[in-house]
Amino acid sequence: MKVLEPDQIIAKMLERDAFSQWLGVTVEDIKAGQCTLSMVIRDEMLNGFLIGHGGISFSFADCALAFASNSRGRHAVSVETSITHHKPLQKGDHIFAKTKEIHLSNKLGTYLVEVTKASHELVATFKGTVYRTSRVWETI
Amino acid sequence: MKVLEPDQIIAKMLERDAFSQWLGVTVEDIKAGQCTLSMVIRDEMLNGFLIGHGGISFSFADCALAFASNSRGRHAVSVETSITHHKPLQKGDHIFAKTKEIHLSNKLGTYLVEVTKASHELVATFKGTVYRTSRVWETI
Amino acid sequence: MKVLEPDQIIAKMLERDAFSQWLGVTVEDIKAGQCTLSMVIRDEMLNGFLIGHGGISFSFADCALAFASNSRGRHAVSVETSITHHKPLQKGDHIFAKTKEIHLSNKLGTYLVEVTKASHELVATFKGTVYRTSRVWETI
Amino acid sequence: MKVLEPDQIIAKMLERDAFSQWLGVTVEDIKAGQCTLSMVIRDEMLNGFLIGHGGISFSFADCALAFASNSRGRHAVSVETSITHHKPLQKGDHIFAKTKEIHLSNKLGTYLVEVTKASHELVATFKGTVYRTSRVWETI
Numbered sequence: 001m002k003v004l005e006p007d008q009i010i011a012k013m014l015e016r017d018a019f020s021q022w023l024g025v026t027v028e029d030i031k032a033g034q035c036t037l038s039m040v041i042r043d044e045m046l047n048g049f050l051i052g053h054g055g056i057s058f059s060f061a062d063c064a065l066a067f068a069s070n071s072r073g074r075h076a077v078s079v080e081t082s083i084t085h086h087k088p089l090q091k092g093d094h095i096f097a098k099t100k101e102i103h104l105s106n107k108l109g110t111y112l113v114e115v116t117k118a119s120h121e122l123v124a125t126f127k128g129t130v131y132r133t134s135r136v137w138e139t140i
Numbered sequence: 141m142k143v144l145e146p147d148q149i150i151a152k153m154l155e156r157d158a159f160s161q162w163l164g165v166t167v168e169d170i171k172a173g174q175c176t177l178s179m180v181i182r183d184e185m186l187n188g189f190l191i192g193h194g195g196i197s198f199s200f201a202d203c204a205l206a207f208a209s210n211s212r213g214r215h216a217v218s219v220e221t222s223i224t225h226h227k228p229l230q231k232g233d234h235i236f237a238k239t240k241e242i243h244l245s246n247k248l249g250t251y252l253v254e255v256t257k258a259s260h261e262l263v264a265t266f267k268g269t270v271y272r273t274s275r276v277w278e279t280i
Numbered sequence: 281m282k283v284l285e286p287d288q289i290i291a292k293m294l295e296r297d298a299f300s301q302w303l304g305v306t307v308e309d310i311k312a313g314q315c316t317l318s319m320v321i322r323d324e325m326l327n328g329f330l331i332g333h334g335g336i337s338f339s340f341a342d343c344a345l346a347f348a349s350n351s352r353g354r355h356a357v358s359v360e361t362s363i364t365h366h367k368p369l370q371k372g373d374h375i376f377a378k379t380k381e382i383h384l385s386n387k388l389g390t391y392l393v394e395v396t397k398a399s400h401e402l403v404a405t406f407k408g409t410v411y412r413t414s415r416v417w418e419t420i
Numbered sequence: 421m422k423v424l425e426p427d428q429i430i431a432k433m434l435e436r437d438a439f440s441q442w443l444g445v446t447v448e449d450i451k452a453g454q455c456t457l458s459m460v461i462r463d464e465m466l467n468g469f470l471i472g473h474g475g476i477s478f479s480f481a482d483c484a485l486a487f488a489s490n491s492r493g494r495h496a497v498s499v500e501t502s503i504t505h506h507k508p509l510q511k512g513d514h515i516f517a518k519t520k521e522i523h524l525s526n527k528l529g530t531y532l533v534e535v536t537k538a539s540h541e542l543v544a545t546f547k548g549t550v551y552r553t554s555r556v557w558e559t560i
Contacts (some may be wrong), residue, residue, distance in 0.1 A: 013188035019195060022184050044162050047206070048153035054206075054218045055159060055199025062195045066187070078194045079388060080360040080409050082222035082502055084530050084549055086523040102545050103506040107387070108359060108411065110504050110545065112532075125522050125530065127547050129360050129409075129504055131388065219528060220500040220549050222362055224390050224409055226383040242405050243366040247527070248499060248551065250364045250405065252392075265382050265390065267407050269364055269500050269549075271527065293468035299475060302464050324442050327486070328433035334498045335439060335482045339475025346467070346474075358474045362502035 002139045006032050006071035009137045013070060020063050023056070027067070033101040033109075035067045041093045052089030061113040061126035064097035069109045075135040076109060081128035087121060094118045097126075107132055142279045146172045146211035149277045153210060160203050163196070167207070173241040173249075175207045181233045192229030201253040201266035204237035209249045215275040216249060221268035227261060234258045237266075247272055282419045286312045286351035289417045293350060300343050303336070307347070313381040313389075315347045321373045332369030341393040341406035344377035349389045355415040356389060361408035367401060374398045377406075387412055422559045426452045426491035429557045433490060440483050443476070447487070453521040453529075455487045461513045472509030481533040481546035484517035489529045495555040496529060501548035507541060514538045517546075527552055 004012065010030050014020055023045075029036040039060055047053040061083060069076035089095065096116050103110040113126040144152065150170050154160055163185075169176040179200055187193040201223060209216035229235065236256050243250040253266040284292065290310050294300055303325075309316040319340055327333040341363060349356035369375065376396050383390040393406040424432065430450050434440055443465075449456040459480055467473040481503060489496035509515065516536050523530040533546040 015188075016190065017188035017193070018184045018186050019193035020187070023195075044158045046158050047160070048155070048157035049215075049217075050156065053157070053159040053199065053202070054221070055163075055195060055202045058198045058202070058221075059193065059195025062193070062198070066194075075189075077189075078225055080222065080224045080390075081194070081198075082220065082362065082547065084220045084523070084547065085218055086525075086530065102542060103504070105506075110360075110506065112545070122522060125532070125547065127502065127504065127545065220530075222407065222502065224383070224407065226385075226390065242402060243364070245366075250366065250500075252405070262382060265392070265407065267362065267364065267405065295468070296470065297468035297473070298464045298466050299473040300467070303475075324438045326438050327440070328435075328437035329495075329497075330436065333437070333439040333479065333482070334486075334501070335443075335475060335479025338478045338482070338501075339473065342473070342475045342478070355469075357469075358505055360502065360504045361474070361478075362500065364500045365498055 003073045004137045004139060006030050009071055010067045013067065023059060025063050030067065030071060032071055033068060033104065034099050035064055035071065037064050037097045039095060041089050041091055043091060046091060054085060057085065057089065057115050057124045058083050060097050061115055061124065064099045064113045065111050065128040068099040068101060068111055069130040070137065073137055075133045076130040079129045079131050081126065083124055083126045085124050087123045089123060143213045144277045144279060146170050149211055150207045153207065163199060165203050170207065170211060172211055173208060173244065174239050175204055175211065177204050177237045179235060181229050181231055183231060186231060194225060197225065197229065197255050197264045198223045201237050201255055201264065204239045204253045205251050205268040205270065208239040208241060208251055209270040210277065213277055215273045216270040219269045219271050221266065223264055223266045225264050227263045229263060235263065283353045284417045284419060286310050289351055290347045293347065303339060305343050310347065310351060312351055313348060313384065314379050315344055315351065317344050317377045319375060321369050321371055323371060326371060334365060337365065337369065337395050337404045338363045340377050341395055341404065344379045344393045345391050345408040348379040348381060348391055349410040350417065353417055355413045356410040359409045359411050361406065363404055363406045365404050367403045369403055423493045424557045424559060426450050429491055430487045433487065443479060445483050450487065450491060452491055453488060453524065454519050455484055455491065457484050457517045459515060461509050461511055463511060466511060474505060477505065477509065477535050477544045478503045480517050481535055481544065484519045484533045485531050485548040488519040488521060488531055489550040490557065492524065493557055495553045496550040499549045499551050501546065503544055503546045505544050507543045509543060515543065
């Protein structure tokens with residue numbers, strides 16, 4: 001038994017994560033405690049105002065939180081998360097989620113996630129705290 | 141020109157809201173400033189732990205926020221929202237989102253949303269604040 | 281060694297809690313997992329707009345969170361809290377904080393706190409999650 | 421009539437802000453849309469665990485939010501704020517609050533505030549959104 005490396009953990013998570021696959025999440029970069037993801041806004045992600053649904057930006061940032069926190073080697077689950085929306089998203093927008101680990105203790109981790117357009121324009125700011133269980137991401 | 145009724149506004153929003161349709165959101169009840177929605181957790185809504193993705197519960201609660209706040213007759217957009225997850229969701233779970241309008245002023249509205257299972261078990265608590273634009277939901 | 285009762289825990293906490301004493305917090309009611317507190321807004325609690333400082337309403341709600349969560353018998357510490365302000369407070373206002381325990385698990389607890397005036401007008405809504413340590417509130 | 425400069429606005433706010441004075445807030449730096457504040461943890465700021473009360477860190481960050489957002493020239497009021505606590509504060513700790521304006525529109529502004537010890541250790545992360553009224557900070 002050995003703890004998996006960050007990229008192995010994320011590959012394992014993503015492989016079974018049907019909703020991240022539906023979103024079309026691509027892992028651009030992954031290191032212990034941080035990641036950058038990308039995706040593209042599609043027709044079926046728009047709301048009644050014909051802009052990206054708030055749930056899409058949130059879900060994308062939440063994926064980044066899950067990958068960044070789990071990459072630390074233990075199963076981590078979201079406790080409390082919040083998002084502030086700054087700019088609307090349009091169909092076809094290529095967006096990025098970049099995490100910053102602002103605190104990590106034995107039981108808790110806190111992360112900021114910035115969601116930006118390819119033009120680097122900030123579209124949303126997300127803050128999330130996870131609970132780190134004792135279960136390790138390990139090889140079988 | 142006349143301001144639309146709450147149920148007319150929500151029908152108009154939902155009709156064009158591709159993501160809410162993908163989620164399978166059903167409007168159970170709608171009154172000025174409040175609504176109850178339901179949906180069912182499907183395979184493509186699960187995450188890598190094979191439970192409902194946090195983004196799904198959030199998106200569902202966010203729909204309820206949008207419908208409850210817009211039902212007040214003016215276009216309202218989300219400013220800041222947060223969610224606390226209490227229990228995991230499984231494939232097939234029939235879930236409900238029920239809003240409570242905790243404050244409404246000319247420019248801002250604040251809502252709580254409880255997400256529960258059919259068994260009334262609480263799975264998530266959501267708090268959201270919207271900005272109310274001056275644009276009215278009106279008949280053409 | 282015996283676990284203290286809710287009212288004994290809160291008496292013990294409050295006795296050593298210099299800031300709650302400065303605020304003038306009075307315990308109106310305490311049961312396992314819930315409490316109601318009261319206090320009065322004084323001159324030195326006003327901000328530059330001559331209304332109650334946002335930090336005062338927050339601190340008051342945070343006291344209620346601490347008392348309600350610790351009354352469950354284990355030392356609990358705040359992880360993440362948020363507050364939405366609805367109405368300004370004036371000097372002399374007699375205010376109340378009433379908690380609702382929305383979820384309690386072995387390691388985490390989530391609470392809503394409503395801050396109201398004596399007239400029952402809602403002035404702020406607070407949501408907070410605590411981490412429950414293994415340390416018990418016990419008799420010596 | 422002329423709009424006041426950022427340092428004039430903050431001087432005017434602080435002069436009448438009794439609670440910030442009680443906290444002992446010092447303005448280290450102020451520019452349009454940002455500020456750095458400092459203060460020292462005193463006996464009367466401790467809670468029942470004899471560490472800094474969560475309401476103190478929040479109030480300090482909330483002052484920074486108020487100063488940074490009002491320095492933009494219009495009266496701004498807090499809508500929704502949240503704080504994540506990372507480390508306890510001890511009596512005598514000299515702490516700093518540094519703001520980052522993450523978004524500014526006509527009606528809303530969003531800010532992050534980091535609360536650190538003199539050693540640069542991060543003790544809390546705060547996110548806040550303000551509503552910008554039409555009232556200008558002006559010379560009489």
